[in-house]
Amino acid sequence: MEKMNLEERKDFILNYIVKEYMEDADKEITYDTPLISSGYIDSFSMVSLLVFLENKFKIRIPPMKATPEAFDSVNNIVTLVNQYIK
Amino acid sequence: MSNIGSYKERLKNFDWSLAESELEYMDGDVINIGWYCSDRICQKGDGEKTALYYEGFGGVEKKFTFNDIRLASNSIGIFLNNLGLKNEDRICLFMDRIPDLYFSFLGILKIGAIVQPLFSAFGDESLFVRLENAQTRAVITQRKQLYKVRKILNKLPFLEFIIVVDHIKTKELEEKEISFSFEEAHQVEEMSIFPTRAESPSVLHYTSGTTGQPKGVKHVHYSLISQYLTTKWVLDLQENDIYWCTADPGWVTGTSYGIIGPWSLGITQCVLDSGFSAQSWYKFIEKYKVTIWYSSPTAIRSLMKAGDDLVAGYNLSSLRHLASVGEPLNSEAVIWSERIFGKPFHDTFWQTETGSIMITNLPGMKIKPGSMGVPFPGITGVVLDQSTFELLRGEGKTGHIAFRPGWPAMMRTYWNNDEKYREKFVNGWYLSGDKASVDKDGYFWFVGRDDDVINTGGHLVSPFEVESALLEHPAVAESAVVANPDEVNMEVVKAFITLKPGFTPSSDMKLEIMNFIRKKLSSLAMPQEIEYMDKLPRTRSGKIMRRLLHAKEWGEEIGDISTLEDD
Numbered sequence: 245m246e247k248m249n250l251e252e253r254k255d256f257i258l259n260y261i262v263k264e265y266m267e268d269a270d271k272e273i274t275y276d277t278p279l280i281s282s283g284y285i286d287s288f289s290m291v292s293l294l295v296f297l298e299n300k301f302k303i304r305i306p307p308m309k310a311t312p313e314a315f316d317s318v319n320n321i322v323t324l325v326n327q328y329i330k
Numbered sequence: 331m332s333n334i335g336s337y338k339e340r341l342k343n344f345d346w347s348l349a350e351s352e353l354e355y356m357d358g359d360v361i362n363i364g365w366y367c368s369d370r371i372c373q374k375g376d377g378e379k380t381a382l383y384y385e386g387f388g389g390v391e392k393k394f395t396f397n398d399i400r401l402a403s404n405s406i407g408i409f410l411n412n413l414g415l416k417n418e419d420r421i422c423l424f425m426d427r428i429p430d431l432y433f434s435f436l437g438i439l440k441i442g443a444i445v446q447p448l449f450s451a452f453g454d455e456s457l458f459v460r461l462e463n464a465q466t467r468a469v470i471t472q473r474k475q476l477y478k479v480r481k482i483l484n485k486l487p488f489l490e491f492i493i494v495v496d497h498i499k500t501k502e503l504e505e506k507e508i509s510f511s512f513e514e515a516h517q518v519e520e521m522s523i524f525p526t527r528a529e530s531p532s533v534l535h536y537t538s539g540t541t542g543q544p545k546g547v548k549h550v551h552y553s554l555i556s557q558y559l560t561t562k563w564v565l566d567l568q569e570n571d572i573y574w575c576t577a578d579p580g581w582v583t584g585t586s587y588g589i590i591g592p593w594s595l596g597i598t599q600c601v602l603d604s605g606f607s608a609q610s611w612y613k614f615i616e617k618y619k620v621t622i623w624y625s626s627p628t629a630i631r632s633l634m635k636a637g638d639d640l641v642a643g644y645n646l647s648s649l650r651h652l653a654s655v656g657e658p659l660n661s662e663a664v665i666w667s668e669r670i671f672g673k674p675f676h677d678t679f680w681q682t683e684t685g686s687i688m689i690t691n692l693p694g695m696k697i698k699p700g701s702m703g704v705p706f707p708g709i710t711g712v713v714l715d716q717s718t719f720e721l722l723r724g725e726g727k728t729g730h731i732a733f734r735p736g737w738p739a740m741m742r743t744y745w746n747n748d749e750k751y752r753e754k755f756v757n758g759w760y761l762s763g764d765k766a767s768v769d770k771d772g773y774f775w776f777v778g779r780d781d782d783v784i785n786t787g788g789h790l791v792s793p794f795e796v797e798s799a800l801l802e803h804p805a806v807a808e809s810a811v812v813a814n815p816d817e818v819n820m821e822v823v824k825a826f827i828t829l830k831p832g833f834t835p836s837s838d839m840k841l842e843i844m845n846f847i848r849k850k851l852s853s854l855a856m857p858q859e860i861e862y863m864d865k866l867p868r869t870r871s872g873k874i875m876r877r878l879l880h881a882k883e884w885g886e887e888i889g890d891i892s893t894l895e896d897d
Contacts, residue, residue, distance in 0.1 A: 264845060267477055282387045283426070283605035286451065287632075288787070288822075288853035292844045299837045312607055 250322065257325075258318045260296060265289065275319045280312040290315050297321070303328035332693035334563035337704070344707040346738055349559040353594070360525040361551045363532055364407070364439030367593035368400035369523070380598045383572075383618055384429050387604040392429055396596065399433055404518035406437035409510055410468070413491055417442030417524050418531060420466040424448050424457065424475055427578055427603040430495040430512055434470050435579065435589055439532055439551075442524030446534045446546075449580030449789075450475060455799060455850040458482040459543050460536045461489060464745055470510075472496050480504060528552035534745060535582045537682040538792035540781040546745030547682045553586075553739035554594060556686040560706060561591030564678060565622055566651050566693045573599040574615070575624040581789065582682040583655055586739070587624055608636030612644040619648035626656035628787040630663045630675060631818045641670050651693055653678055656788020657820045658776040661700030677702055679731075679774070681762060683754070685739030688762075689731075689774050702766065702774040710734035711774070712759070713766055719756045725770045728777050732759035782876055784813040784821050791823055791855050793876065796847060799855070800825060803846050805833040808866050812880040814859060825857035826879055828865060835862040868895045 248256060254275055262273065265285050279285045285293065294310050297303070305328055314324045334340055355361055371377070377397035384392040394402070415421060421438045423445060425431050431447075438445045446464050448457060450472075457478055461469070468491040469479060479492055483506065490506060497509035526532070532551045536544040561567055565587065573592050577583035592599045600618045604610060606629065615623065652667060652675045659677040668674045676691035679702045689711055691703035705711035713722045713729035722729040735755070743751045754761055765777040784791040793811035800809035808828040813821035827843070829835060840860045848856040867875040872895075881888045 267849075278387075278605075281605045281607040281610055283603070286605060286853050288856060288858070289848060291858045292841060292848060292856060295837065295841045295844065299841060312605075316607075 250326075253325070254318055254322050256300075257297075257321055261285070261293070261318065264296075265293075273318070275322075276317050278316050279318075280316045285315070287312060293321075297325055301325055301329055332563075332566050333568065334566070334692055334694070337692055337695055337707070340563070340707045346555050346559070346708055349555045349738075353554070353558060355555070358527070360523075361528055361530075361554065362439060362442075362523050362526045363551050363554050363590055363594070364403060364436040365523050366554055367590060368396060368403055368436055371396040371593070371596040372400050374596065376596050379596065381593060382429060382432060383598070383600040385600070385602050385604075385614065386428065394429060396593075399436065399593075401517045401519070402429075402433035402512050402515075403436035403440055404521040405512065405515040406434050406470075406510065407440040407521055408518050409493075409515065410437065410443065411441050413468070413508075415441065415443055415468055415491070417526070419443045419468070420446050420464040420534060422446040422448055422461060422464075422466045422469040422471075423579070424450060424452075424469050424471040424479070425495065426450050426472065427584075427601050428472070428495075429601075430470075431579060432589060432601075433512060434495075435585065439526075440521065440523050442526050442530065444531045444534050444548075445585075446536075447579050447581075447585060448536070449578060449852065451854070452478075452580075452852045453848065453850045454478040454481045456544075456795075456852055456855070458485060460546070461486055463536075463543065464534055464546055467491065468493060470495060473498070473501065476507070526551045529742070531742070533585055535585070535682050537582075538783060538790045538795060539750075540783055540792065541794050542750075542792075544792065544795065545747055545750060547582075547741045548743050548745055549685050549739065550742055553685045554590060555738035556708075557586050557590045557739055558594045560687040560690075561587060561595060564676075564687050564690050564692060564706065565591065565624060565653055567592060567595050567597045567622055569597075571597055571621045571650070572618055572648070573597050573622045573624070574602070574618070574620045575599065576602070576611075576626065576629060577624070577655075582685070583624075586686055587655075606632060608633050608640055612641060612646065615646050615649065616644045621648050621650040622653075623649060623651075624653045624655065625675070626788040627654055627659045627663060628656065628819050630654060630659070630667065634663065634666050635818065638670060646671060649673065652676065653691075655680070655687075657785050658702065659700075664697060664699035674699070679703070679764075679776070683741045683760075684733070684737070684762075685741060686737070688733060688737075698769075698771075698773050700775065701769075702776050704772050704774070709737055713768055713774075714756075714759060714761075716765070716780075719759070719761075722768075726767050728765055728767045730780060731762040731764045731766045731774070732756075733762065734758070735760050782812070782880070784811075784823055786813075786816075786821050786823060786854055787819040789854050793823075795851065796823060796825065796855050796857070799847055799850050800827060800843065802850070803843055805829050805839060806843065808874070810866050810874045810876050810879055811857070812876055812883055814883050816858075822858040823855060824859045824861070824883060826861050826863050826866060828863050870895050 465488040575588040679689040814824035
């Protein structure tokens with residue numbers, strides 16, 4: 245996972261979100277689509293997304309950093325993840 | 331001057347007939363909530379007054395007058411009638427907080443049918459057990475929810491109609507699905523409203539208990555009487571107020587105080603249908619000049635977490651009165667709101683079963699931060715001894731919160747489960763399932779629940795329901811679910827599991843199980859934490875000792891473990 249480049253990382257996360265949280269085929273999201281503030285992902289579901297990121301990228305994100313703002317788009321998530329990937 | 335004026339004066343000779351008289355209702359008359367919330371307001375000359383400001387995701391804005399909601403609810407009412415749906419049929423609302431939900435709520439009531447609102451984030455299993463229990467004949471929903479209904483359709487022989495409010499012609503409708511568009515529907519100026527009476531059923535909300543499946547709480551049209559008066563006196567809604575109830579109508583607050591209360595008073599309300607963010611909430615209050623705000627402790631604590639500096643960027647001076655519901659409001663939140671907004675949040679206590687506010691902090695009265703407040707006039711609220719159920723006298727003693735039955739909005743039964751309903755009463759008292767103490771001034775102080783139900787973000791989750799769903803995962807052998815303390819949501823779901831032979835504990839397995847529950851039940855029910863165990867603590871008779879696991883999570887005394895299995 246660590247060897248993905250930035251674009252691959254974005255696509256990887258975006259595809260996971262579409263698969264896991266958006267079963268409705270009508271929805272289309274981009275890297276900038278608001279996820280939490282739009283209601284696509286609620287604060288309870290955010291926890292499972294956090295576990296996914298930690299598992300897949302072998303990182304530990306401090307609870308203080310796992311805010312709704314940090315999870316509000318694929319771009320924001322990638323920025324967050326990048327801080328912890330060595 | 332607040333609507334209630336002096337609490338002490340109101341207690342003297344209080345009678346619910348005061349609300350009946352204001353609503354021009356006399357015993358034995360027709361009483362229909364749908365009519366009271368739309369037609370009556372128009373008849374009083376407020377047809378052109380704004381009933382609803384709606385804002386959806388992406389800045390979609392809509393505005394509807396009371397006449398608009400009258401016509402829209404007529405349209406859906408006639409449509410439902412034409413399908414052959416009739417009084418006392420259960421019709422489920424399964425959609426986001428879009429205007430169509432609000433119109434449909436009133437339309438269903440106008441034909442005398444029973445509204446069954448369900449939280450749109452429910453997964454297919456949660457939806458199934460509730461529709462099956464109610465033998466629901468129709469579901470009104472959105473395109474985005476159809477895949478859940480389709481998954482369970484063949485197990486629901488009573489379900490005849492799936493009404494899609496946002497169907498697009500490029501998509502195929504499947505078996506039993508019908509399109510209905512409020513925008514394209516013929517406007518129905520006059521409709522014959524079904525002559526419901528005081529005891530005619532109106533709303534069926536589902537609530538979770540420790541054991542068994544969720545229970546359908548049956549309410550009747552007469553509930554309007556206490557919903558009207560508590561809205562007027564507790565929330566203090568006045569003619570020119572702009573009211574914002576942040577609750578989803580999938581839960582009882584969202585109907586009792588997010589539809590019936592404000593609209594029976596002819597008050598303008600706002601709905602924000604998007605995910606939570608402190609910025610968007612403050613912006614919403616500023617934009618619509620919200621004056622009365624009814625929210626939840628979880629939301630308030632999330633706002634606190636977002637920081638004080640953020641508030642300074644918004645003009646929130648329109649706020650006049652703040653109230654909270656869903657779980658106990660901690661004293662820090664009350665003190666914080668007084669400092670930040672210049673006024674405290676007023677905690678209110680009630681339940682799906684009570685239908686309307688029971689214990690409350692009222693406008694104008696002294697707030698004791700952390701207290702639930704005092705019983706609403708007309709409500710006899712007490713604490714009872716935890717073993718004898720006798721009245722507890724003297725301050726500071728912890729007991730069951732109980733109420734003398736008879737207030738208008740009290741549930742009439744649990745759907746198809748009179749036995750469970752009767753269990754809620756002891757010595758002529760309705761037992762709330764919560765515990766509290768009362769101080770020398772008569773203020774109630776919440777202590778805790780007397781069962782294992784998990785209150786997460788103000789929503790009740792049944793450990794039994796989650797445990798059962800966990801066992802359906804192919805890797806899970808045993809499960810026990812308890813509440814875990816959480817600083818924002820008060821409690822969150824924690825699961826202890828053992829795995830079947832051949833499965834290995836791992837973090838990926840935890841994620842798989844979390845997502846399994848989220849999709850099957852809901853995100854609220856998804857364990858926020860999963861702990862693998864070699865074996866679960868059981869009594870010698872084989873019953874899982876949930877109490878032991880709960881004590882471990884909360885750092886409490888474990889208590890008597892003499893019945894614990896030895897090995």
